[in-house]
Amino acid sequence: MEVITTHLNADFDAMASMVAAKKLYPNAIAVFPGSQERNLRNFFVESMVYDLGLSKLKSVPMEQVTRLILVDTRQRTRIGPFEEIVDREGLSIHIYDHHPPTKWDVHGEVEVIKEVGSTTTILTRMIIERGLELTSDEATILALGIYEDTGSFTFTSTTEEDYYAAGFLRKKGANLGLVQDMLTHELTVEQVTLLNDMVQSAETHVINGVEVMVTKVASEEYVGDFAVLVHKLVDMENVPAVFALAQMEDRVYIVGRSRIPEVNAADVLIPLGGGGHSTAASASVKELPLNQAEQKLLRNLKSKVNASRTARDIMSYPVVSARPDQTLASAAETLVRYSINVLPIMENGAVLGLVTRQVVEKAAYHGLKDLPVSEYMTSDFSTVFPDAGISEIQEKIVAENQRMLPVVEEGKLVGVITRTDLLNTLMDTPLTGQQLYDGRQGKEFTRKKNLTSLMKERLNREIVELLKSLGRIADGAGVSVYAVGGFVRDLLLRRQNLDIDVVVEGDGIAFAQKFAQERGNVRVRTHKKFGTAVILFPDGFSVDVATARREVYISPAALPIVESSSIKLDLYRRDFTINTLALQLNNRYFGTLIDFFGAQKDIRERTIRVLHNLSFVEDPTRVFRAIRFEKRFGFRIGKLTRQLIDNARRIDVFKGLSGRRLFHELELMLSEEHPVLSIARMNDFKLLSVLHPALKFDGKLEDLFFRVDVVLNWFELLYLDERYSKWKTYLPALGDQLTGAEFETLLKRFEISKAIVGELVKAKQDVELLSKRVPPRKELLPGEIHELLHGVSVECLLFLMAKTAKENLRKAISTYFTTVRRVHTILRGRDLREMGYPPGRHYGKILNTLFMAKLNEEVGTREEEMTFVRERFPLCDFTQGRLGVARPPHR
Secondary structure: OEEEEOOOOEOHHHHHHHHHHHHHOOOOEEEOOOOEOHHHHHHHHHOOOOOOOEEOHHHOOHHHOOEEEEEOOOEHHHOHHHHHOOOOOOOEEEEEEOOOOOOOEOOOOEEEEOOOOOHHHHHHHHHHHHOOOOOHHHHHHHHHHHHHHOOOOOOOOOOHHHHHHHHHHHHOOOOHHHHHHHHOOOOOHHHHHHHHHHHHHOEEEEEOOEEEEEEEEEEOOOOOOHHHHHHHHHHHHOOOEEEEEEEEOOEEEEEEEEOOOOOOHHHHHHHHOOEEOOOEEEEEEEOOOHHHHHHHHHHHHHHHOOOOOEHHHHOEOOOOOEOOOOEHHHHHHHHHHOOOOEEEEEEOOEEEEEEEHHHHHHHHHOOOOOOEHHHOOEOOOOOEOOOOEHHHHHHHHHHOOOOEEEEEEOOEEEEEEEHHHHHHHHOOOOOOOOHHHHOOOOOOOOOEEEOHHHHHHHOOHHHHHHHHHHHHHHHHHOOEEEEEOHHHHHHHHOOOOOOEEEEEEOOHHHHHHHHHHHHOOOEEEEEOOOOEEEEEOOOOOEEEEEEOEEEEOOOOOOOOEEEEOOHHHHHHOOOEHHHOOEEEOOHHHOOEEEOOOOHHHHHHOOEEOEOOOOHHHHOOHHHHHHHHHHHHHOOEEOHHHHHHHHHHHHOOHHHHOOHHHHHHHHHHHHOOOOHHHHHHHHHHOOOHHHHOOOOOOOHHHHHHHHHHHHHHHHHHHHOOOOOOOHHHHHHHHHOOOOOHHHHHHHHHHOOOOHHHHHHHHHHHHHHHHHHHHOOOOOOOOHHHHHHHHOOOOHHHHHHHHHHOOOHHHHHHHHHHHHOHHHOOOOOOHHHHHHOOOOOOOHHHHHHHHHHHHHHOOOOOOHHHHHHHHHHHOOHHHHHOOOOOOOOOOOO
């Protein structure tokens, strides 16, 4: 007897392989070794297209089996009762499989093993080579196996052989509509419920530096297509690796999916009796409770997952250090300046020892601050090479109780790894001081994932290609380049933002110049002091380029001292966690999101948090940015961050803040969509007095801001091409409660130009004057409107329109924008010359009189304008010397 069989919990590739093998072994019987997916069983029941001729397992006399044909597996642990006969002497075993080898593999006299997307592909090729015929129904079933195991040709395991086989089957009449129906169908209520439970119970574990999501669910009844649900979970969470466990009926089903080489799904699940590929695997565990199955899975993960990060990946650089002859007092100053706890003592690039903050402080306490630091440094310490793995790093930092681990290459210090660096690598979420106070609990989110698909979804093709070209130039220059800041943040928030900032771990200016040289059609503007450049494109688009840098604040509110740095330290200097994301652009890692400080978690939780507790002391303008971002995104300021804002106000860190920097933040705040929300929030924190002690927020001011909102919305809808400054309309509104002198004091506090101060002071005066000049309920003629409003700034008119309670004045301003200011005469100076009027200053009087007539609709056509001029300004008056004398027109 010849028997064709496959693995337990057979999928469509296994079923299709059995059908294909039946073509190659027509005298064999096909037998499933045990349970299979319910959806697969439903297929047998519902599909009338082909009689598979399956035999029941219990009807097979094992002692009579002379040849065993294994398809889509060769693991003895996965073939059910057939495992009992594979070692029997005289049994012929033929194997067709595409899975990687394992220590549980059976060996046969015929073995056809190929690394292709599906086993069906291997057998289809053999059918082609032997010239065997297939019906359209058979071709459909074989296509179903190939499409399922290649993810419709999207899995990385797909090869050209799979395409070739599918093409042949299509030619033989494979019904792709049926294939699609079988592989993509609506989820049942039970499946949706189970998927929701999977999302809710999902936890991310960092194992040997690799993030793996594990989720477990339980159902009293069997729910089919569990693997499909896991695939949907992977798409929803966009995780690099996930393992899902489901307790259903009398067994635990485990499905693993991996997108990264560090996690081999098959290696993890084979010890649990499963199998599969590096990217997709499954297992079925009987008579083992769900929690125990999970613990066994986690143990396998810890032993099987490779350490993806090395010392080079997690180290901090460049390193702040001290010379051996520096005093302990000098070392203490360096430790405080850079907010670090351990200082390497270096000479000629080599590390001589380490000194901690505690040692330095204790030495100063004993009056030893003037002694050289070499006297008290620790010279007995461990180091690692840049390619050292996480386990070695962990051993030296934890087991040897070493606060800082120097990373050395060819005897020179290239970086350091601190305890925090190691913890951030090993923990589920980045470790920052704020965690200790904000109670950051709940589901953790992946810190590192690829956003290429999101980029293609949200960005146009030209922007994506630009980012890729930046990565290619960086590869050629041997540097790393990242898109950073608001561009990346808004990409995750799915907000439009094409202000692209990139950071280069190297010379940013040289990178920008190299990009311009190779691109050919762009210019570069540089700022050598800060190591920044702007790449300018012909269409006006630009990209800001910066050298990775860190900032050191010598005193509160002072401008920082800038030093070269790494991407990690560059991001650490930023204001809030949500702005610390980076998107790597180098070709190998293109689209990889880097999150050192838990930005993704704060974005998900819609929270604004500072990175460290002295953030507002070092840069008080961050207070205003926190408020602006909170209201722009509809987020909330975190508990500790709110406390730090209150502290900043109490100790008045704003007194050292220059007016120019304060004005810049206020200008940005007043340029937001609804500035009143930010002004109200400033009032909550009692910060309006920072601008001027007489400022207060009440219902009257709130109402005025809302009315300005309405006017500006109206104006922008009518005049999309009109250029004006929103803040110049909102600032007079903010200062409406101030006297003229107080408002001028407020403006001078901002250290802005005298011209702008004069413009805004005049605007406030104009608003008061114009309000008085227009009597209530009088309908103004177009000419009167022109006389009244001509020369007044757009911003002033918009504010006046919002402020005035006079309906006729609002109507007049509306008429001015929509009609009056668009009126112009047809006649010009050259026309007057052609009409015989001698040139001179009287041209202005003539044209102005004509313009007023045009406004009042006394004239319309060119002929009417010429008639009006001749009647009002007869030529004889000019020829007789009576210049400028106008006669009343003849009616």
